[in-house]
Amino acid sequence: MRQSTARCAAFAFAVAAFLAAPAARAQQSEIKIGEINSYSTLPAFTEPYRKGWQLAVEEVNAAGGVLGRKIAVLSKDDAGKPADAVTAANELVSSDGVVMLTGTFFSHIGLAVSDYAKQKKVFFLAAEPLTDAITWDKGNAYTFRLRPSNYMQAAMLAEEAAKLPAKRWATIAPNYEYGQSAVAVFKKLLSQKRPDIEWVAEQWPPQGRIDAGAVVQAIAAAKPEAILNVTFGPDLAKLVREGNTRGLFKDRAVVSFLTGEPEYLDPLKDEAPTGWIVTGYPWYAIKTPEHDAFLKAYQDRFKDYPRLGSIVGYSTLKAAAAIIAKAGSTDTDKLIAAAEGISLVTPFGQVVFRKGDHQSTLGAFVGKTAVVDGQGRMVDFVYRDGAAYLPGEAEAAKLRPAD
Amino acid sequence: MDFLVVQFLTGLASACSLFLVASGLSLIFGVTRIVNFAHGAFYMVGAYVAYVLTERWSGALGYWGGLLCAALVVGAAGAAMEMALLRRIYRAPDLFQLLATFGVTLMVEDLVVLLFGPEDLLGARAPGFKGAVEILGQQVPRYDLFLIGLAPLVLAGLHLVLRRTRWGILVRAATQDREMVAALGVNQRWLFTSVFALGTALAGLGGALQLPREAVNHSMDMTIIVEAFVVVVIGGLGSITGAFLAAVLVCELNAFGILVLPEVSLVLVFAVMAGVLILRPHGLLGGAPAEARAMRLAIPPPWKPFTSAERLWVVGGLALAAALPLVAGAYALTVAAEVAIFALFAASLSFLMGPGGMPSFGHAAFFGLGAYGAALAVSGAGLPMAAALLVGPLLGLAGAVLFGWFCVRLSGVYSAMLTLAFAQIAWAVAFQWVGLTGGDNGLLGIWPEGFARTPHGFYWLALAICATGIVLLRILVFSRFGYRLRAARDSAARAETVGIDRMRVQWAAFAVAGLFAAIAGALFAFLKGSVFPDTLGIPLSVDALAMVLLGGVETVSGAILGAIAYKLLAVWLISETDQSKLVLGAVIVLLVVVFPQGLGGQITRWRRPT
The missing domain is CATH 3.40.50.2300 (Response regulator)
Incomplete structure (x- = not known):
């Protein structure tokens, strides 16, 4: 008897786990941005990265958001697998209604998401993947990349x-x-x-x-x-x-x-x-006004020093907000038009997303x-x-x- | 010449940790028949605990004491896992314990990050063994020499314990014939627990000894577990000396192999294993006959086909599944299509393991070959989707025919490990042959066409193909072929006596299982729009195994339930939390304890009230 109760309980738990609807995530008035990264596989990089984009979101929203609306980032783990990244992208786009996708670390995952973006006609701002293929021989109209390439x-x-x-x-x-x-x-x-x-x-x-x-x-x-x-x-x-x-x-x-x-x-x-x-x-040891401001804000907020991941996360979301603001809309074609040639200031200084190959001019030390x-x-x-x-x-x- | 001698020493040093981990794994397998998937996790925990202790305690005594204490802590954890978890499920079907230890591994991978932080931890160097000594004009690290000396000492120590103590005699007796030891009145509970404690302590020591050589990180477990298991199999299951020889063989071949072909490390251990197993079906020093009784999957109770009422239930369930697009959105339908694909994949493995009696640790090989076959048909040959879905799986079929020919010549875990070796070789080919497969950047742009472009269209396509495949597999189980297959599994000798060619029948089963896995793989390529080498990889093979075991390996179609539960849970957890492995592992452990016959086994029990 006791055993069968335990079985029923376990079964009920499993069923409840499948059926439980995801908690309400964002209000209607917010502009939703989908973000995917290898949080569970590469925590050493993605933890500072997450802090970076969180800071950017807070700054953008404190300044009144974009297009008069606040931005909300829906963030997903890809478990280090391209197939799971595509599932996450699909959930963000089909189910959550995000206006664009950002993120990814591994090159092959970046490519899988960029191919998904091309197929589903969604704007994708790749944060970290370094492969040249993502902007060159496998580049597509919907994909832009922030980090300096290989x-x-x-x-x-x-x-x-x-x-x-x-x-x-x-x-x-x-x-x-x-x-x-x-x-x-x-x-x-x-x-x-x-x-x-x-x-x-x-x-x-x-x-x-x-x-x-x-x-x-x-x-x-x-x-x-x-x-x-x-x-x-x-x-x-x-x-x-x-x-x-x-x-x-x-x-x-x-x-x-x-x-x-x-x-x-x-x-x-x-x-x-x-x-x-x-x-x-x-x-x-970087002494520029842009970086000083970033460093102070980051250290005040997180009581920790930034890693390169922090810069990538911060700049990615700042770029996303700037692109939406310039587009004046969340329509994909307008986002692409706005992103081509957009210029913005990152903690490393001024960068431009090139029209020719969708690569940003962010540099490196x-x-x-x-x-x-x-x-x-x-x-x-x-x-x-x-x-x-x-x-x-x-x-x-x-x-x-x-x- | 001098250089070659030093390279030889380097290979010996690398063999030490591998041997320690492998010897523990071999001991545990020999006595308990458990494939301890968590062995790598214990190795990793050993390294983390050693880091914490050596940072806290100072001096040479503190350092070496820290390493030893780490091994003891890990041994205690291993004993605790055996007592709290594995003792509950020793009566479950063989290999089911693998599922439990897999759940523990998943949990540990997330727990170490939560406990010790995400960053790599570089421990202090060993006091007294910091620098290098010059040998033949080359610098050789002192610590390497220490390791080279340690491995034979551990081997000798284990030998002494196994040969000269009562405990060791019992361990050897249990390795030879577990039932006989039990029949003679030996308390197996404590024998098993003590073997687990020693085996995991060796893993912990292996991890702790890596402290002066590498940064402790949260993916150490996966890098060692497969290699350690390969070493155990090359050496011969249960043979400690064999594990030592195999560790040295593998590390030396690697040390010299990279001089000729720098890319060789990718696949070397698996190629060596395949070669050794083809020449020596029980490894270098493994014995054949003693294990015959225990190695085989337990014979499940006879199966019966569905009754008419039960068929109606199945048809009703399928009708409900087909009606899903009426209520579900695009995302839910895509997930449902993925679940259907994995149900077919799991069913194909279940066919091989259940009626076929041949466990496989490399079933993703056929899934991945099917996916690559379909993707190459589209991107290489420019075929439309329908043709690609027909042609693609043929690549998987070809792989199954080729690999199966070798695998049916081996038995039990050796056969399972040979499939793993072939899967890894196929993976390495896909990974390295950039010109054809795009290497790890994969093949892109494999999207469905026509009516299948829409989520509901593709879902219906996947559901139709997968349901047909699953039904066909079930019909096969109850066909003449299915009975021959079960006869060959239950008693090879008697089957041959009545005129069944065991190898032919099993080979055919391999081809069938490979073909259906490949069909699932081809659908998967179109579901995701891209194919990467990880469709051939070990994690996917392990997922399939987990689905089958969760569903119940002693049932005909339990794997479907296992696949649905496992896949839905995994997709949902990855979406909801960054600690998906922790929760998934915990749920698996819970389910293992509550349903030791698997989810499908539970339903069988309801069908046949006892």
């Missing part, structure tokens, strides 16, 4: 790499599209500037599963003068530890994607590499890593405006498929 970051780093005397280069990159295209573009651009360069070794560890000791030995055996690294996160930590212990980085130049971002540099603490040429976000007071820091950095590292708009437009 190509842009490779171009910034290749420019610095060309100044080094090193001639023998080796590469270490995670074995997936991001790593593959980062290496391909970097190689191409550097070899153009420096035909004397020789590529002597390459390693392609699977993402998240680097066998760091073996990789470090294999690279060292090729005796390169400089190394390009594209790994990040836990793989980077393993690589740095093994590399330091085995002396791989001693007397060698290292150029590294994303390593200056607090998300990846801070966990390394006093073991952070020194003297690597990296892209990143030195929030502690390029500098060297150092350890200051037991912390990994970027020093001797400069801000590189994204516009200078993109092909011309007409040329870029040719990279896109004809719609």
Whole structure:
């Protein structure tokens, strides 16, 4: 008897769980923006990212909203899977009636959502995915992207790499599209500037599963003068530890994607590499009025320092609000027309979403890593405006498929 | 030459942690027959606890004490899980315990983020083993040498315990013949609990020992669990020495393999497993006969077809499902189409596992091949949707015919792991063959056409195809072929005596299951509009397994219920919360305890009041 009661209770619970209607989410008068990201898979990036867009929403609404209405962000987790991201996009568009989609981190998820946006004719502002495909060879009219692409970051780093005397280069990159295209573009651009360069070794560890000791030995055996690294996160930590212990980085130049971002540099603490040429976000040393205002607002609000994710989240929602305001409407075609060529101010300064390829000109900081007071820091950095590292708009437009 | 020696040492060091985790897994499987999916979670918890303790305690004693304490804490947690959860379900069908440990894994993945924060944690380096020593002109980390020494010590210690203590003799006896040990009056409860404690403590130690090598993070469990299980299978289930040899083999092949082909790490362990299993069906050191009795899925009670009244219920249910577009909106219909697709996918696996008696850990291979087949038919060959839905599944069928030929030559978990190996090889091909498959950026623009463009149109299409598929599978179960298949499952020897070619029948079952999974996959491609390598991946195979087990592996169509419950819950939770894994895991654990025969098993019980 007792057991069957327990069964009934469990069954009733399961049924209730399916039937329970989602709580009322937003009032009619609000402009709803759909947001999707890998919250459960990549919390280290997405937590600061979420704080960033929350701050932006609060600022926009405090200033009276857009088109006389407040904005509300409906945020969904994609569990790190493109299929689940499409389900989330579908719920936001079909069921919740959002006026646009934003977000995503992984390149393949960004592409899946961008293809959904094209099919359903919805505006999509990709926040983070770095793949060049999303604005170029798989670009579409409905998709715009905020972050500097793989190509842009490779171009910034290749420019610095060309100044080094090193001639023998080796590469270490995670074995997936991001790593593959980062290496391909970097190689191409550097070899153009420096035909004397020789590529002597390459390693392609699977993402998240680097066998760091073996990789470090294999690279060292090729005796390169400089190394390009594209790994990040836990793989980077393993690589740095093994590399330091085995002396791989001693007397060698290292150029590294994303390593200056607090998300990846801070966990390394006093073991952070020194003297690597990296892209990143030195929030502690940027002295511009736009960034000062952002930093103060962020720290007042969250009692924490911003990561690069915070900048991406904040700028994405600021851009979304600016696009709606400029369009004067939430109609998709008007949003696209408004977004093409729109100019706005982010914590990194003025950026433009280019009409030709829907890529924003947000740039990145390029500098060297150092350890200051037991912390990994970027020093001797400069801000590189994204516009200078993109092909011309007409040329870029040719990279896109004809719609 | 010097370099090669040092590379060899590096491979040995990498083998240490893998061996510790694998040895624990092998011990647990050997004695309890439980595929402990949560083993990776225990490894991860070991690393997190070790981080917390070593940050708090100072000095060399604090550091090493912290690592050991972490292992003890994890061992205690493992014993607690065994007593609180697994003891309740030992009488359930084989592999059902896997579902419970899967639920625990899901919970732990979210819990560590809630407890320890989202950021990667880089622990201190081991005192006394910080730098490197020069060997043959190359720098070798001292800690690597420590690990190289530790692994054989642990192996020797385990050997001593298993050979020289009464407890060890009981463990070995239970590994050989569990029923006989019970019949001799040994208290199995405490034997199982103690084996779980030791096995999980080894996993915890393996995790703790990674502290000086890598940053502790919340995805460590998934990276180790599959590799550890592969190592156990290569070595031979239940063989500790075999696990050691396999760990060394895999790590050395990787260390040298990347010198020749830098991309090889992606698939190496699975290729090695496939090779070893094809040559040695019970792994390097595994024994064949002792396990024959316990390894097979338990024989379910005989099935009976639906009565006329029950058929009416089914028709009524289908009519209701077909009427869904009258009340549901676009989003609900898309989710319903997804549920229908997964019901067919789960039913196809259930056909293989139930009547076929062949568990598969890589069923997503056929689903994914079907999806790629359909997507390539559209994007490569320019075929319309209807043709793609016909042609696409043939790729899955071809895969099933090819993989099945090898798999029916193995038994039980070895066969299941061989399907996993093939699935991973197919995944790696889809991932790496960028020119054909687009690599991990996938194939885009696979959208339905004509009347199926609308959500209700596609829903009706998916419902019609999936319901037909499920009915056909059910008819097959009660056909002559189905009876032959069940005969081959229940007694291979007797089946062969009456003239049934066991391998042929099982091979045909593989082809059938693969074909229907591929049909589901082809529909899935059009539902999502894109195909990525993760349609071939381990998580999807595990999802299918969870659906079948939740539905009840001893029933004919319980998997449908399992798929509906699991998929609806997953979609709803991901939409509602960022802690979807925590809640989903908790619900699975709850359902496992309440319905140890699965949801469908419960209905069977209602059909046959006892």
